[in-house]
Amino acid sequence: MTVTWSMGPGTLEVPLSLFAKNRERLAKKLKNGQIVIFQGGDSINHYDTDVEYVFRQESYFTWICGVREPGCYFALDVGTKKAYLFVPRLPEEYEVWMGKRLSCANFKNIYAVDEVYYVDELQDVLKRLKPEVLLTLSGPNTDSGLTAKEAIFEGINEFNVDNETLFPIIAELRVIKTPEEIEVMRYVCKTSSDAHKQVMLHAKPGLLEYQCESVFLDHCYRVGGCRHVSYTCICGSGDNSAILHYGHAAAPNCKMIQNGDMCLFDMGANYAGYAADITCSFPANGKFTDDQKLIYEAVLAARDAVFREAKPGVKWTDMHLTANRAMLEHLKRGNLLKGDVEEMIKHGINGILQPHGLGHLLGLDVHDVGGYLAHCPPRPSGPLARLRTARLLQPGMVLTVEPGCYFIPKLLDSALNNQEQARFFNWDMVDKYRGFGGVRIEDDVLITENGIEDLTSVPRTVAEIEAFMANGANFK
Numbered sequence: 036m037t038v039t040w041s042m043g044p045g046t047l048e049v050p051l052s053l054f055a056k057n058r059e060r061l062a063k064k065l066k067n068g069q070i071v072i073f074q075g076g077d078s079i080n081h082y083d084t085d086v087e088y089v090f091r092q093e094s095y096f097t098w099i100c101g102v103r104e105p106g107c108y109f110a111l112d113v114g115t116k117k118a119y120l121f122v123p124r125l126p127e128e129y130e131v132w133m134g135k136r137l138s139c140a141n142f143k144n145i146y147a148v149d150e151v152y153y154v155d156e157l158q159d160v161l162k163r164l165k166p167e168v169l170l171t172l173s174g175p176n177t178d179s180g181l182t183a184k185e186a187i188f189e190g191i192n193e194f195n196v197d198n199e200t201l202f203p204i205i206a207e208l209r210v211i212k213t214p215e216e217i218e219v220m221r222y223v224c225k226t227s228s229d230a231h232k233q234v235m236l237h238a239k240p241g242l243l244e245y246q247c248e249s250v251f252l253d254h255c256y257r258v259g260g261c262r263h264v265s266y267t268c269i270c271g272s273g274d275n276s277a278i279l280h281y282g283h284a285a286a287p288n289c290k291m292i293q294n295g296d297m298c299l300f301d302m303g304a305n306y307a308g309y310a311a312d313i314t315c316s317f318p319a320n321g322k323f324t325d326d327q328k329l330i331y332e333a334v335l336a337a338r339d340a341v342f343r344e345a346k347p348g349v350k351w352t353d354m355h356l357t358a359n360r361a362m363l364e365h366l367k368r369g370n371l372l373k374g375d376v377e378e379m380i381k382h383g384i385n386g387i388l389q390p391h392g393l394g395h396l397l398g399l400d401v402h403d404v405g406g407y408l409a410h411c412p413p414r415p416s417g418p419l420a421r422l423r424t425a426r427l428l429q430p431g432m433v434l435t436v437e438p439g440c441y442f443i444p445k446l447l448d449s450a451l452n453n454q455e456q457a458r459f460f461n462w463d464m465v466d467k468y469r470g471f472g473g474v475r476i477e478d479d480v481l482i483t484e485n486g487i488e489d490l491t492s493v494p495r496t497v498a499e500i501e502a503f504m505a506n507g508a509n510f511k
Contacts, residue, residue, distance in 0.1 A: 045258070046260035061204065071111040072109070073172060075107040076091065089263070106154065107154070119152065120143070120148045122142055123154055168196070172202055174206065220397075223307075227311035231315045231493050243289060244290050248270045271473075275472060276474070294319065297472055299472065299474065309399060321504035329365075329369040330468070334475065338438055338478065341436050345482065347482060351393070360380070363376045363379050372459055379459050382459065395434065397434060406423045428482045442468045
């Protein structure tokens with residue numbers, strides 16, 4: 036029986052025990068007589084055409100079994116701990132267009148599960164198992180507002196179904212990563228870090244933003260075996276670097292990079308379903324100006340403050356404010372801001388310059404689940420409401436730390452017209468930064484027993500970036 040999965044030589048061998056351990060963890064939280072039933076993702080067509088989107092498995096389904104094909108179901112018998120996979124019964128013609136059909140025995144070997152049947156046998160198999168209750172997955176994702184995909188199949192109404200018990204348990208289990216999951220995340224963060232470094236060596240004025248994106252995608256796939264990235268790449272240069280979710284269809288990373296631009300590239304690979312999320316900010320020409328250095332080092336000070344203080348038991352909301360204070364203090368020393376930093380925070384200056392939260396949980400989803408479960412601290416009010424979690428840090432959590440400083444015209448104009456906020460800015464200096472864009476520094480970190488482990492490995496200080504880029508396209 037297969038024991039690992041990988042994308043080939045040179046890529047990480049992911050042990051199938053990763054998924055078996057997840058099933059064990061889940062079974063320990065449940066009761067004999069219960070059977071957990073999951074429905075995986077389906078292939079989706081481009082509108083009314085016969086062209087399909089490249090398939091990506093539903094995250095909870097990946098967590099429980101690691102199955103990569105569409106149209107499957109999975110059941111876990113809590114009493115016996117046996118794992119059942121149900122696969123589509125494909126027509127003979129499939130082999131003409133799509134390749135050889137795998138047998139149930141093939142699937143059993145590939146995924147190291149106990150038994151494999153066809154989807155059309157699901158109802159009969161469950162009847163034989165005689166569950167007291169079927170547990171299905173249903174619950175809200177607090178980032179998207181959407182609901183997790185609940186298993187539905189013909190005949191499900193013949194069973195006693197509970198769709199409330201499972202969701203909070205499995206979502207909480209996903210928050211704390213196992214050693215096997217952490218190894219996958221180390222790999223995908225290393226691959227993403229190396230890809231970012233390739234971009235920094237390639238980048239120079241005169242290129243289009245998407246040409247830098249293509250370098251990242253190439254390295255992640257060709258070298259790291261990452262067929263997918265975890266989200267749409269954000270490759271903002273100049274004033275585009277202040278657009279927090281740049282790269283969408285209306286702004287598809289298509290500006291030409293100019294001499295003097297700051298680049299903000301937010302990109303993360305995906306391997307075995309697990310996500311990285313890393314942002315590098317650097318000058319397009321490889322050398323920081325004094326103005327660029329002021330903003331960059333303010334953001335770096337914010338990141339470093341969190342790195343010093345983050346550890347188990349610390350509130351994520353406190354880490355957000357720690358980062359804000361460090362950044363505002365640095366900007367005050369640079370004469371961009373004036374006044375008392377605590378008063379600045381009281382009046383929302385931190386939200387003008389960094390309108391997003393410090394970071395988020397990371398795992399099978401780039402904005403991973405578990406931020407605001409029922410037992411967790413509720414979403415704060417005011418500016419902190421943008422935080423994707425308010426939890427206490429725990430060992431085994433993986434989060435992003437991503438402070439930023441942006442000169443967003445709409446927010447600057449709002450502050451200028453607000454007397455309580457306007458008094459904290461030195462506007463002559465602030466006006467120099469209109470059109471500057473922004474800086475974000477984003478690392479993926481593991482919470483350990485004593486602090487953090489940074490899973491990201493890219494040049495971070497001004498000196499490191501300039502020395503690294505001196506070997507790149509700008510200096511050849």
